[in-house]
Amino acid sequence: MAAEQPTATTRPRPGTGSAAGDATAVAHPNIALVKYWGKRDEQLVLPWTDSLSMTLDVFPTTTRVRLDPGAGEDTVTLDGTPLEGEPRRRVTAFLDLVRERAGSPLRAVVDTRNTVPTGAGLASSASGFAALATAAGAAYGLGLDATGLSRLARRGSGSASRSVFGGFAIWHAGQPDRGGDPDLGSYAEPVPVPVAALDPALVVAVVDAGPKAVSSREAMRRTVATSPLYRPWAASSQADLTEMQEALRRADLDAVGEVAERNALGMHATMLAARPAVRYLSAATVTVLDAVLELRRAGVSAWATMDAGPNVKVLCRRSEADRVAGVVREAVRGGSVHIAGPGPGARLLDAAA
Ligand code: ADP
Ligand code: DP6
Numbered sequence: 177m178a179a180e181q182p183t184a185t186t187r188p189r190p191g192t193g194s195a196a197g198d199a200t201a202v203a204h205p206n207i208a209l210v211k212y213w214g215k216r217d218e219q220l221v222l223p224w225t226d227s228l229s230m231t232l233d234v235f236p237t238t239t240r241v242r243l244d245p246g247a248g249e250d251t252v253t254l255d256g257t258p259l260e261g262e263p264r265r266r267v268t269a270f271l272d273l274v275r276e277r278a279g280s281p282l283r284a285v286v287d288t289r290n291t292v293p294t295g296a297g298l299a300s301s302a303s304g305f306a307a308l309a310t311a312a313g314a315a316y317g318l319g320l321d322a323t324g325l326s327r328l329a330r331r332g333s334g335s336a337s338r339s340v341f342g343g344f345a346i347w348h349a350g351q352p353d354r355g356g357d358p359d360l361g362s363y364a365e366p367v368p369v370p371v372a373a374l375d376p377a378l379v380v381a382v383v384d385a386g387p388k389a390v391s392s393r394e395a396m397r398r399t400v401a402t403s404p405l406y407r408p409w410a411a412s413s414q415a416d417l418t419e420m421q422e423a424l425r426r427a428d429l430d431a432v433g434e435v436a437e438r439n440a441l442g443m444h445a446t447m448l449a450a451r452p453a454v455r456y457l458s459a460a461t462v463t464v465l466d467a468v469l470e471l472r473r474a475g476v477s478a479w480a481t482m483d484a485g486p487n488v489k490v491l492c493r494r495s496e497a498d499r500v501a502g503v504v505r506e507a508v509r510g511g512s513v514h515i516a517g518p519g520p521g522a523r524l525l526d527a528a529a
């Protein structure tokens with residue numbers, strides 16, 4: 177079965193539909209079951225390993241890009257507040273790349289809104305740059321297909337390459353040793369998964385919605401440069417990917433969960449061994465991990481994964497997600513708990529009626 181086609185989740189706001197020079201896009205975060213952690217090329221955002229994820233049906237980012245012929249610089253607002261410093265630089269550098277490809281000197285007004293907490297390890301950079309690539313690609317008239325959009329989104333944030341697609345997606349590292357243009361070989365594509373048989377859900381436990389102290393970018397840079405555990409993890413992650421693909425094919429949720437949990441814990445082990453160490457996991461994270469273990473002991477299929485932050489995503493069956501969410505809610509006390517299923521790929525909003 178093919179991955180789900182993008183579906184509408186957000187209606188166009190009046191005056192913010194998509195036309196030449198003015199486009200609005202929506203994209204959702206994705207959570208990797210086999211992680212991306214480590215770049216072999218910082219400039220092109222080429223990873224050392226392949227990764228595989230599920231795009232969520234919660235927490236959309238909506239981004240409008242409007243070309244402004246009179247402007248001397250880009251204006252970028254996130255949730256209504258002007259971006260400054262590194263987050264702004266990342267967006268303007270991304271727009272420079274788009275302008276170069278479009279042969280356009282025009283600056284843009286970017287208005288982006290996250291519904292996911294920004295920089296909390298809940299993949300805001302994935303939904304953010306997938307939405308930006310889709311909106312900017314249309315506003316500047318790049319005419320990219322989904323593969324081209326995935327490559328472009330990758331340049332903003334590696335994980336964004338996967339949020340271009342709905343359902344399950346694999347991001348190919350590309351082949352570093354085979355010559356040719358390395359940019360072309362590194363893109364995401366949908367993974368066919370029997371979704372009805374797998375019946376997957378991710379219960380998202382937000383134990384801390386605040387921004388991380390160390391960005392994913394910096395943390396993985398330090399890990400690759402200094403962690404003695406990085407290379408062994410990268411090698412085992414490729415083996416995890418093969419096992420994951422087989423488990424998904426046969427809709428074996430326990431095998432999927434087992435591989436996902438060990439791959440994530442191994443990734444965190446690489447950062448704990450970096451110098452200086454990067455530790456995203458908190459006491460609240462471990463409390464949720466204990467609850468997940470209790471659920472498994474009680475016969476519920478529940479498996480945890482964590483990204484670059486303390487928040488936990490629990491893979492389980494959709495049919496058992498309410499029960500899992502109830503147990504997780506008890507464990508997080510004060511945090512929030514959300515149930516996510518497989519969501520749609522990035523899409524442009526239609527021109528406003
Ligand atoms: P996360 O776990 O949220 O993905 P990262 O450290 O990977 O955290 O990335 C957070 C950064 O992603 C932000 O500081 C900002 O630079 C960028 N970002 C997040 N959301 C958006 C958005 N909607 N538009 C543009 N950039 C964004
Ligand atoms: C732990 O894609 O946020 O979430 O490419 O530097 O923007 P940059 O990093 P980012 O890294 C995500 C790391 C992860 C695992 C994953 O999503 O695969």
Ligand code: CO
Binds near residue numbers: 300301333
């Ligand atoms: Co990120």
